[in-house]
Amino acid sequence: MLESIVHRRRLRTLLTLSVVATAAACSSDDANPLAATAPVQEAAPSEVAAASIITLGDKIFEDENLSLKRNQSCSSCHDKAWGFTSPNTTVNAGGAVMFGSIRDRFGARKPPSAAYAAQAPILYFDSEDGTYVGGNFWDGRATGARLGNPSAEQALGPFLNPVEQALPDNACVVYRIRYGAYAGIWEGVYGNSIFKINFPPNTDRGCESEGFTVPLSPADRAKVDAEYDRVGIALASYEHSSEVSAFSSKYDAYLNGTATLTPAERLGMSIYEGKANCAACHPNAGKRALMTDYTYDNIGTPANPLNPELIRNPSFKDFGIGGFFGQPSEYGKQKVPTLRNLDKRGVPGGAKAYMHNGVFKTIRQVVHFYNTRDVLPDCATLPAPKFGENCWPAPELTDNLNTDELGNLGLTPQEEGALVAYLKTLNDGYFVPPKRR
Ligand code: HEC
Ligand code: HEC
Numbered sequence: 001m002l003e004s005i006v007h008r009r010r011l012r013t014l015l016t017l018s019v020v021a022t023a024a025a026c027s028s029d030d031a032n033p034l035a036a037t038a039p040v041q042e043a044a045p046s047e048v049a050a051a052s053i054i055t056l057g058d059k060i061f062e063d064e065n066l067s068l069k070r071n072q073s074c075s076s077c078h079d080k081a082w083g084f085t086s087p088n089t090t091v092n093a094g095g096a097v098m099f100g101s102i103r104d105r106f107g108a109r110k111p112p113s114a115a116y117a118a119q120a121p122i123l124y125f126d127s128e129d130g131t132y133v134g135g136n137f138w139d140g141r142a143t144g145a146r147l148g149n150p151s152a153e154q155a156l157g158p159f160l161n162p163v164e165q166a167l168p169d170n171a172c173v174v175y176r177i178r179y180g181a182y183a184g185i186w187e188g189v190y191g192n193s194i195f196k197i198n199f200p201p202n203t204d205r206g207c208e209s210e211g212f213t214v215p216l217s218p219a220d221r222a223k224v225d226a227e228y229d230r231v232g233i234a235l236a237s238y239e240h241s242s243e244v245s246a247f248s249s250k251y252d253a254y255l256n257g258t259a260t261l262t263p264a265e266r267l268g269m270s271i272y273e274g275k276a277n278c279a280a281c282h283p284n285a286g287k288r289a290l291m292t293d294y295t296y297d298n299i300g301t302p303a304n305p306l307n308p309e310l311i312r313n314p315s316f317k318d319f320g321i322g323g324f325f326g327q328p329s330e331y332g333k334q335k336v337p338t339l340r341n342l343d344k345r346g347v348p349g350g351a352k353a354y355m356h357n358g359v360f361k362t363i364r365q366v367v368h369f370y371n372t373r374d375v376l377p378d379c380a381t382l383p384a385p386k387f388g389e390n391c392w393p394a395p396e397l398t399d400n401l402n403t404d405e406l407g408n409l410g411l412t413p414q415e416e417g418a419l420v421a422y423l424k425t426l427n428d429g430y431f432v433p434p435k436r437r
Pocket of ligand 2: 112113272276277278279280281282296297298299301334335336337338339342353354355356357363366367370371402405406419
């Protein structure tokens, strides 16, 4: 068993290097990480333009007008003060799935962090390690193949998703930006082509109704589609920048030689890399470590009984990337998330939620789960079950369950505590990062 762990980890490490290499190749283009691959940015823009594409992305990210009821932005579900996850403590403490612009509508998953997602490679299958790598979303369905960056493609989804920002047509997004407060910044970045689209007079009102399609000529429709892709690229540029992916935690300071870890944090780090095997999937080596290898795994996360989708449909199961590909050998595998900003909270002690369905509420609980998943009995078999104390519920899906890298780590309570202390060093904002994109 130890053999298999060591072997797997070596493969994982190799994999990590290739991911890091991809990310580095991306960010070595100083001006704009997406310029090389983005069809709309043939030449690398100047420093000024690069700065304003990030500003533009920030404006779009925060703009509540870009939703059906003008009440929801990206940031409503990915708030900076909360590590770019949900700021809603009531939601986080319960079903963990955020409501949409239409308040009684819900998806089925917890918002992952929008930080460190634009660093993911375009989705590919690594045949040596037998795993998909890259993409965005818990199930990898924003592959990045079309726009050259998964987050650029991901960003085009929420505006039109009926359970999120719920606008009826991508032309509504382009229209509201064109007539919005930061149209000048848009023009500075992308020129004035957006002003040359002929929007019919009923666009403004039509965009307030579901099911509306802006009646555009084929030529204007093509222009809208091109501008809409630019929205995704601006958002991904913002997410890739130091404003969102800051690498400014205490752990980064430690790697840079400007902070010292406490004895507990140090012990936690050695457990993370050794006995607990966390680094096999959440690699922490090297400066600007991403704390994810962007692979997919079924770690046996239990269902969240408060997930609104599960309440609506009791037989609901989240098949992860296997659901996206319709591939049983991948059922139950969810994307390995970054562990940066786990403990970042907009209000002290405010509730957070972890995993694709937000079933876990504390970092300690997560660590205890990895440590004892296969040690404690199934809650269904006990007369007085106490979640995470005397039992764990069965996995949401047992297909492809990972049984060789986790589940019975043999950590003492003190070692669990040290691991938590280390994970808490990963919050950005410990120092002000140098301006780089
Ligand atoms: C209603 C809440 C909500 C809104 C609004 C929203 N998101 Fe998300 N976001 C989610 C959820 C839930 C997921 C995961 C969905 C899935 O995996 O199927 C997600 C996933 C993501 C991811 C993928 C992260 C990763 O690691 O794969 C990024 C990036 C992201 N959102 C950015 C954005 C941007 C940009 C916007 C605005 C255009 C936005 N989100 C609007 C809830 C939201
Ligand atoms: C075999 C790969 C693997 C290993 C080893 C692993 N993880 Fe994970 N981790 C994952 C996957 C996959 C998910 C997402 C699972 C899901 O959503 O159901 C995850 C999710 C998490 C989350 C939730 C993050 C969030 O934003 O919701 C935390 C925290 C976490 N892991 C910490 C750890 C720690 C601590 C260790 C070591 C004890 C560890 N992981 C070991 C694959 C792994």
